[in-house]
Amino acid sequence: MVVKKIEVIPLGGIGEFGMNTMGIRCGGEMIVVDAGMGFPEETPYGVDISIPDYEQLEEYREELVALFLTHGHEDHIGAVPYFLKRFNVPVYGSRLTLAFIENKLEEHGILGDVLMHTVEAGDVSEVGNFEVEFINASHSLVDCFSLAIKTPVGTVVHTGDYKIDDTPVVGDPYDLEALRRIGDEGVLALFSDSTNATVPGRTPSESDVIPDLAKIFDSAEARLIITTFSSSIHRIQIVLDLAEEFGRKVCALGRSMMGNVELAEEMGYLEIPDDLLVGLNDARRLEDDEIVYLVTGSQGESRAVMWNLATQSYKGLSIKDGDTVVLSARIIPGNEKRISKMIGAIYRKGGNIIEEKRRLIHVSGHASQEDIRILTETARPKFVVPIHGEFRMLFRHKEFLKNHVGYNDRDVILVEDGDVLELTADSAEIVDRIEPSRVFIEDDGFREIDLETLKERKKLAFNGVVNVTVTVDPSSGEMASDPVITLQGVGGIDGANGFRGEAAEVIADALAELGPDALSDIPATEEKIRLVLKRFIKRTAGSKPLIIPKIVRTSNGRSNQ
């Protein structure tokens, strides 16, 4: 069989932030790149993350041969356990990525069941029809890859998340040389990060935050409290180096911060001088100008350390007069309000705050337009498919390539989650579409919550619910007891007992009207009750709750004559 086409099916991450997952199918085999989680707006409904609905890949079950991971951020690996529980295929990733995965699989109790292949930049893995080369990519995390996926039809490059950083703090610059070599051999299609495609110029290097952070270390006269993402290994190394230089110890606080510092040191990503790190008890004994607290919670998360320091206390520690607090992270859209509230709380306690806006204390991990130009001109793909980002960013990515890198309109293809993109040696075309769908994970565990349950919760939340149970004596057709009416979250009802009495009368009237027919068609009678109650509640309370009527027959009514 001559293989003539590749099918690419993104299930998440295109047209939205998070849930990055892409199936690549060729010659009857499919690999998947990344399995990420998303952070949905549905948090009021008891869920905190979303993942792609992998049910959509069931039709390819027999074809699935491997899962490749570009890097260890949650929007690329957060759904891996859910994916693997359904499709137990081998996993390929960097050392750090797989260390993160191990922790996850252990939490899910499936660590022993999964085959993992640790790979390094420069390695090539052959899996079925696919030959995947791992290219060192620079990003805000370390040990990240772009993937060059060679197939019988041609080579597809998936950038993962990247920026072109010539002076990263930890690890090597983006390996443009490898990409150029692959480009020389010919790249059919480039799937390319669009997160910062609206941003002109180059993304600053991870090193670029050192001068302003050094100034802060230099001028702080009391405690320093720095919050950043716990996965920002470069940033953590910078803080450690500056602490050493300015004679401060470092105390990491928060589960993920402590865990990642320990893991990254063990694995050799972080270089930590002896005795630099101290535990909380030792930290407390130091003078205020001898300590840096490196803490979780840059997004104002209510369970994280920074929020607790700001609003109350964390293990007895609290912001106090003279503290310098550094928010060395971007504000993820949607978190503005609570971060602003956290900053207010810090001011209130006498802390001084250094925000990103005022100094260069954070840089993005994603390619800006000139990074995109460098990468694209190095790979020289025939087709480009913008990925990772909302449609607005994908569109601007395309515009940039058209207006500033010389691509034709038809060679930059805008796809969306669920589109099936067919690539041949000289064409790229959307040929089919599966409706993309999401599944939610319950807030306090790993359980999946489907869309139906979520819709029910939305209805409950919006209007409240009235449950009505009417017990009917089948022999007489009359109510065997007062109807049981429970109200939750229903607006406009003053005095629930009075309401229940009147509602009971309304129901009794409706049943009397139906007479002996009431029990011959229970669904119809329930619907009748629902309607009379709906009208009654709308009229008296002005509200429109969900109404759930149930009729139950007494089982012993027959003996009751």
Added chain:
Amino acid sequence: MVVKKIEVIPLGGIGEFGMNTMGIRCGGEMIVVDAGMGFPEETPYGVDISIPDYEQLEEYREELVALFLTHGHEDHIGAVPYFLKRFNVPVYGSRLTLAFIENKLEEHGILGDVLMHTVEAGDVSEVGNFEVEFINASHSLVDCFSLAIKTPVGTVVHTGDYKIDDTPVVGDPYDLEALRRIGDEGVLALFSDSTNATVPGRTPSESDVIPDLAKIFDSAEARLIITTFSSSIHRIQIVLDLAEEFGRKVCALGRSMMGNVELAEEMGYLEIPDDLLVGLNDARRLEDDEIVYLVTGSQGESRAVMWNLATQSYKGLSIKDGDTVVLSARIIPGNEKRISKMIGAIYRKGGNIIEEKRRLIHVSGHASQEDIRILTETARPKFVVPIHGEFRMLFRHKEFLKNHVGYNDRDVILVEDGDVLELTADSAEIVDRIEPSRVFIEDDGFREIDLETLKERKKLAFNGVVNVTVTVDPSSGEMASDPVITLQGVGGIDGANGFRGEAAEVIADALAELGPDALSDIPATEEKIRLVLKRFIKRTAGSKPLIIPKIVRTSNGRSNQ
């Protein structure tokens, strides 16, 4: 009686955005400044606005003499009908403010019951112990006031919302001369807008957007669609003027935009050349380069025109290739995601978008730091109380006055909603505190939803609910029928019927265990059922829904022996 003190009680707007309301009490009388609405995060629970809980003013009922309104924005007047339904006092406001209020009172059916006093800048109203002078204030809306409130103890100035705009488009500049005269007479305390207190420099004038908007008019080759706040009278006048200049007609779309354009023209705020405005049917017949659509929905509101044009259509109108869309408004924090989605949808339909970031097409209506300096130095108050804004902004306002305007720490007082601030001729001190509270208004009407109902809705939404009704025959103590179990929004239950069968057994076992005692203490038995079901659901489904058990006795059981 010699009056020696003023008490100021802010109920909303301090430490938060929106719900501006402030009680000012002197010599046994109280006036209230503004009664605004807020935009709460609780929208998933069927409410769309919040208002201060005016119950807190009940203790001053006999003292309340008037409501003064600074201007007509919703965060200052949105709660007026709710306030007046409770306290029917006379209302003082500008022509435009009272025109907005009239519409509201009519909707609430209380227009005939309310006494309104229309005042102009320069007027002085005497109400009891208070002599209130209305000072013309420049802002993004027109016909706005700062208030100089003279009392036997001293003069209090309330800025309302303002910026120092020397070249507003509609109306006069901020009346610094009046404020200087009042300052000459002595100002005890200044309550001053902090919304932009973190922003250095001067706030640009409303006129400053004209050049960039003119460029857009000049270069647009097809339809122009401009969205802004419907209350932005200056901006609307600019669009009308530019349309006239560039030979386009204007079609206003959206209820509030059409309403405000009509109202503002009738009242003489807008100058509209004859035949400039056209209806939608006429607009459709024009060439693409002959029309500007001026539409609602700059915040991506799903019911507004812009969202519908972008995603589907509005009365048959839709974004098309070549359209130039102008977002001439700020992005209110919290709306970033949906606005970004709307922009994506516009790109997708072929529209070109001009966003605020890229050109000066929007200016703030609030004082930046140098505006604050000008106002403060003109009024020369003894004390300053930062108002309007999150704590972060109030704090920065204070810092600015200390570091750059020469105020002492003790003379700038940071208060919060609910604080009772006592002013005497030479002191300002927080002497008491009432706990501030909010009430919510139902999404589809005017009904108040209290915090309790909202808490119930949150619980329902987070975990779902199980209602269980058990009918018991009082003579035997046994179930007279199967328990009725309804589930809404409960996660982890596969096959509700199987679940109900097993749950019924669990309940039957519990009742059997209790035996004939089951009916002697119904609350205890219900609690028992709740506990066994809770354990059963936790174990089998892993979830923790709200469980509402009800036991009902058959009324005719007695005859059943």
